[in-house]
Amino acid sequence: MSDFYYLEPAVRTDLEKKFSPSLRKAAIKSRVLVTASMLRDFLASCKEGNVIIGPYSRFFQGEDGRHCVPVYSLDSLLRENERWIVSNIMPPKRLRDSNGGVPNTSWKMLWPSSSKLFTPTAYPPPWPFEPFLKDDWHPQEKFSNFFHTPTLQQYIPRHLLPKTLVVHDPWGLLCATNARGERVCEWVEKDDVVHIYKLHPNTHPDARARYNEDLEEFEAQLNEEKVKIDAFLANPHSHTPLPDGMLYKPLQATRDVCGPAKPPVYIVFPPKPPQPVAEVAHLYLSKGSTLGAGNHSFVYSAEFEIPRSLVVDELLCKECVMNDVKHILEEQDGKHGETRNAKWNDLCGRYVLKVRGNPARMRRFGEQEYEISSDTHETKIEYVGPYRAIQTKVEYQNLERAPYCEHLCKDNVHPLTVKTRVAAKLSLKHDPQLANEAKNYQLFPKHFFEHHNGFTVIEPFKNPIPTGAIVPQFYGHYQIDRANSPESVDALYYSPILLVEECGESVDPHKLNADDL
Numbered sequence: 001m002s003d004f005y006y007l008e009p010a011v012r013t014d015l016e017k018k019f020s021p022s023l024r025k026a027a028i029k030s031r032v033l034v035t036a037s038m039l040r041d042f043l044a045s046c047k048e049g050n051v052i053i054g055p056y057s058r059f060f061q062g063e064d065g066r067h068c069v070p071v072y073s074l075d076s077l078l079r080e081n082e083r084w085i086v087s088n089i090m091p092p093k094r095l096r097d098s099n100g101g102v103p104n105t106s107w108k109m110l111w112p113s114s115s116k117l118f119t120p121t122a123y124p125p126p127w128p129f130e131p132f133l134k135d136d137w138h139p140q141e142k143f144s145n146f147f148h149t150p151t152l153q154q155y156i157p158r159h160l161l162p163k164t165l166v167v168h169d170p171w172g173l174l175c176a177t178n179a180r181g182e183r184v185c186e187w188v189e190k191d192d193v194v195h196i197y198k199l200h201p202n203t204h205p206d207a208r209a210r211y212n213e214d215l216e217e218f219e220a221q222l223n224e225e226k227v228k229i230d231a232f233l234a235n236p237h238s239h240t241p242l243p244d245g246m247l248y249k250p251l252q253a254t255r256d257v258c259g260p261a262k263p264p265v266y267i268v269f270p271p272k273p274p275q276p277v278a279e280v281a282h283l284y285l286s287k288g289s290t291l292g293a294g295n296h297s298f299v300y301s302a303e304f305e306i307p308r309s310l311v312v313d314e315l316l317c318k319e320c321v322m323n324d325v326k327h328i329l330e331e332q333d334g335k336h337g338e339t340r341n342a343k344w345n346d347l348c349g350r351y352v353l354k355v356r357g358n359p360a361r362m363r364r365f366g367e368q369e370y371e372i373s374s375d376t377h378e379t380k381i382e383y384v385g386p387y388r389a390i391q392t393k394v395e396y397q398n399l400e401r402a403p404y405c406e407h408l409c410k411d412n413v414h415p416l417t418v419k420t421r422v423a424a425k426l427s428l429k430h431d432p433q434l435a436n437e438a439k440n441y442q443l444f445p446k447h448f449f450e451h452h453n454g455f456t457v458i459e460p461f462k463n464p465i466p467t468g469a470i471v472p473q474f475y476g477h478y479q480i481d482r483a484n485s486p487e488s489v490d491a492l493y494y495s496p497i498l499l500v501e502e503c504g505e506s507v508d509p510h511k512l513n514a515d516d517l
């Protein structure tokens with residue numbers, strides 16, 4: 001357990017006395033904020049923050065600042081899924097036949113040339129899979145087998161949400177009536193029916209405020225790494241924060257290396273490129289994946305196929321980087337070091353032994369004392385001194401722009417899109433509930449959608465609870481675009497669609513206890 005701090009009533013009273021009248025009101029409000037990181041952030045933001053924190057600094061020692069905690073890495077999950085498919089599913093027979101009857105085991109050779117998302121040639125076989133394949137196929141022969149569509153559990157700022165949604169609705173569920181469509185059957189037995197939806201305009205002034213904040217945060221993150229790189233290149237030294245990069249031929253970290261040393265070469269990576277804005281996504285609806293039906297709406301577990309680059313990071317090839325830096329060093333130093341600047345041979349730095357880490361942290365709750373984090377002390381060999389900084393010219397790679405280099409193409413076979421699972425809410429005709437719900441999501445502050453580290457105690461309850469998201473972490477509000485939707489009939493009602501994270505459980509009033517009520 002980390003970042004936990006139970007605010008004793010005596011301490012709380014003492015803190016409140018120290019607040020100025022203007023802050024006392026806020027302090028009383030802050031009774032629900034009792035994790036160390038949240039309290040520290042709150043106090044630091046107060047005018048007298050530093051004065052107040054002083055006597056209580058021991059409570060905050062070793063605590064992380066308040067930060068968002070992702071549920072899982074969608075990036076890793078999707079990559080693992082792709083690897084599993086490549087290593088467990090043989091390419092289709094017709095492709096083997098087209099290779100002169102010889103089984104074609106090289107996935108690299110099957111990679112198509114198209115880089116246009118969602119076009120059939122942009123999918124290396126056996127992609128694309130039919131929608132809702134998971135429902136029909138459960139490979140059981142290996143424990144490690146998995147083939148599933150992960151739930152989208154992360155906040156996507158509005159400016160990155162796909163502007164156009166191509167909705168596949170063979171059962172006619174978008175009309176949102178109780179006589180919804182025909183019998184449940186496999187997807188492939190139905191004729192696909194496609195409608196075009198567009199992202200709902202974001203007109204409320206308060207919603208614009210969060211849109212602007214998200215955009216500013218997005219741009220600030222991009223700028224942050226660039227500033228770090230510039231600062232390091234201006235003063236490449238161990239006391240300057242290291243930007244993203246790696247050592248060229250790092251020394252083996254043994255005690256023998258301790259002592260004076262020449263400046264090691266630190267390769268500075270380029271800043272990570274921003275996520276490209278997603279223009280189009282596809283949504284697949286199936287009557288067989290109904291989650292619930294209420295007085296206002298119908299909810300389906302839907303497949304949301306989005307550009308891969310929206311949720312999966314681009315790759316930087318380490319082999320290309322090493323080759324590039326080798327070439328740069330040869331240019332600067334000569335092939336045998338004949339033009340190498342003498343300053344790179346100076347023993348102006350040194351490797352030293354350092355002890356890093358924190359002691360165990362103990363907290364007393366009532367009569368018992370608990371270790372809430374263990375001793376993390378460890379000895380490390382660290383370099384102190386100037387670096388020889390080399391900025392690589394190698395760029396991050398994205399298949400939407402160009403094929404992977406020879407080192408990455410074999411192990412990175414995948415389509416340009418990924419499928420995720422979301423809940424799709426559709427509302428009855430004339431029912432304003434879905435529009436109101438979407439409006440509320442737009443007005444909520446961003447932290448409502450996020451899980452944070454630490455725990456909270458909300459009075460009058462006594463037990464700490466994790467500071468989790470209050471509303472679904474993801475949402476997107478779409479409406480029919482009749483002008484561009486050839487299969488949509490003017491006379492028919494097509495429900496707006498609210499996409500949200502598929503989370504939570506239906507409330508069963510009979511199972512609620514006194515605390516729940």
Ligand SMILES: [Zn+2]
Binds near residue numbers: 318319320321407
């Ligand atoms: Zn490469």
